[in-house]
Amino acid sequence: MKTLTRALLGASALCTVSLAAQAQSDDPVTLTIATVNNGDMVRMQGLTGAFTEAHPNITLQWVTLEENELRRRVTTDIATGSGQFDVLTIGNYEVPIWGKQDWLAPLDELPEGYDTDDLLPSIRQALTVDDTLYALPFYGESAMVMYRTDLVEEAGVTIPDQPTWSDIMTAAEAMTNEAEQTYGICLRGKPGWGENMAFLTAMANSYGARWFDMDWRPQFDSPEWQSATNDYLTMLNEYGPPGAAANGFNENLSLFQQGRCGIWIDATVAASFVTDPDESTVAENVGFAQFPNKEGVDNHGNWLWSWNLAIPASSDSVDAAKEFVAWATSKEYTEIVAEEQGWRAAPPGTRTSLYENQEYIDAAPFAEMTLTSMEAADTQNSSVQEVPYTGGQFVAIPEFQGIGTAVGQAISAALAGQSTAEQALSQAQSITEREMQRAGYMD
Template identity: 60%
Template sequence: MSVTIRGLVSAGFMAALSVAASAETITVATVNNGDMIRMQGLMSEFKALHPDIDVEWVTLEENVLRQRVTTDIATQGGQYDVLTIGNYEVPIWAKQGWLLPLEKLGDDYDAADILPAVAASVSLDGKLYAVPFYAESSMLMYRTDLIEKAGLKMPENPTWEFVREAAEKMTDKGAGVFGICLRGKAGWGENMALLPAMSNSMGARMFDMDWKPQFDSPEWKKTIDTYLDLMTNFGPPGASSNGFNETLALFQTGKCGMWIDATVASSFISNPKDSTVADKVGFAKSPSGEGIDNHGNWLWSWNLAIPKTSKKADAAQAFVAWATSKAYLDLVAKKVGIANVPPGTRTSLYENPEYLKAAPFAKVTLDAIMAANTQKPSVQDVPYTGGQFVAIPEYQAIGTAVGQQFSAALAGSVTGDAARATAQQLATREMTRGGYIK
């Protein structure tokens, strides 16, 4: 009998070794945002379903991630099997033939459930070339206790003029509370996510119909002057180093009266496990300029895509399907609560009464995503699409260079006018090189 048991144990052990030996390892490059970090903590669930696939993570700060994956795919380096990229890159890279169409997501994946605006932003010629892990627009998040203490009430359609008044009254630097916190870190996806959206709400545009940059326009002057006024007088010190994650931490620890940023932040500031002010948070539309019917709503998604260079495309697609499925949302809901599931991707989530009840930010998030007009982001005529970015290959370099100028202005190294003048020169040079300006 003991010989039989030993034989069975040996056979089981050898079978386990065989599975381990045959397992494929895929490398996933991702961003160090909260939802992605949470996913890594749930990998045992994926492994249980796919014992033949191992996942190796490369988790990077946002600016570094963009640089690494862009370099890798442009040089056909083949370092990664799954890329975390935005809806800016997806159609551009798909058109270059750099991404695989996602045609093996499984019969139960329900791609039709993805919000139409989000699905369209990661498709080319009717085919999905990436699928969204989460999607977002922009919103105004604020401390309900501080705005009440200031004797104010958040309007249904807040303006930048109201934001300044509220920021001034909510600021108590002696107590370490700043009326407003905004991104200041340089990067086309950091401060240049906020500032182009803000400029749209001020009536500005990035380029005129002849593709000439518009940083020297009155509308852009108003944008930068307003931004610097708010942050210099009522913002936290050292803000030129603060991106999304740093500003999120400031809000969660009670340092900010208001924060205008991505709707995805709402669950992290509302979760008492993460936020000291979870029970004192309100949500509103992003501000607009006085008399301007544009709230600067952006549309962004962090998506999982497979580069054509991957030699493990089937395993990569199995992982991508799992990580962006309805079953994954159910898993997160079970583990950490339904209010904390990755937002903004699926219609069914916003039809779920449990989610709507648990997530006070759900309706504002959905309304903001639906209001984002990527086909006409400015009240003026423009030759481009986008929102907080311009959907042309040259924008990544332009946004990075221009973002450095505006971050320097926030740090006090240059004036706002000087930063705009340099931004105009840099953007004009790149657009001329690209053949847009003759």
């Protein structure tokens, strides 16, 4: 029955997503797709039969990479115009920068029925340059608290819907039981601008910190950055798992699913995986709360991210690639996921219609908190202080990829015990000042 339904849904997607497909060339095309090894992307690869059945002349070739390696490979490919890939999985950090450089094919003639007006406004805006879309969102996310309700009850602590960092640290301490290899909190420690610095930048935002003042002077010597970094290191060193400096999104997801973490603060997209009874040993005991803030600071991190499918301008198969990215990000694809794996597994955070779908709301206990978190994210004003940049858990300038990774390495070294917080922040200040001067932002 599922195979028949998939075929029918695939045919429906074909009809609504593209009339042009009826007249498509019979010439064989191979699309090489670079993607990240996150669960939703892996799931998509397993469901592309509906697309290839409807497009028998198109073969999909996947290159699935760890997040940092994906960024390195696709950045090299796009900057050199080598044309190694036909479809790229990139974030809302890269899209506006690369779109302005004409490195991406514009997606201004999407197949009939795609319904761009259904895309969440904040996500659509982040992927648009001069009123033209340069990528289509596969899933969107903010960040939130995921926690073990059973351990919270046993420890006699409370995690409110809008916790402070004091609430989180108190609960993490109470839930830590090293004898049973249960750790109070899991956070990203792996170095990278999209790994530990995505988390720590959002945390710093919530402490009132900012990356730069209005003259583009780095602010790592500020009390806010010092407080956020010290608390981050304290939580992981005292209540976190061993080897936290090597843990990114996927490593922490596995730890939480295995029942090793009392609290995990990370991307909202993880919610469908920690509540999946086929993958998570704690699926029935997961609660959700908004990203914490520091007492007296009205800021919940302003994390807003989307993984998107884009087409490099160097591709020789732009039309075929456009057919695929439109299919993979369509409402019809979401219905295929729901039919095959349930509404809880639907790609979140991209379409308004998903959060108006009662079947999804009933199946996904995290839906309300995900939408609340995404709607609360203000990427135009990431800090309570005035800033010269946009971006929530990143700074939307081309130089940030290199600077953020270098700073992330300094912070990760402190987490590994190779330096102190003060030394790491001093190094971060020096690195960032040097690179911003070199790039012409500072005198």
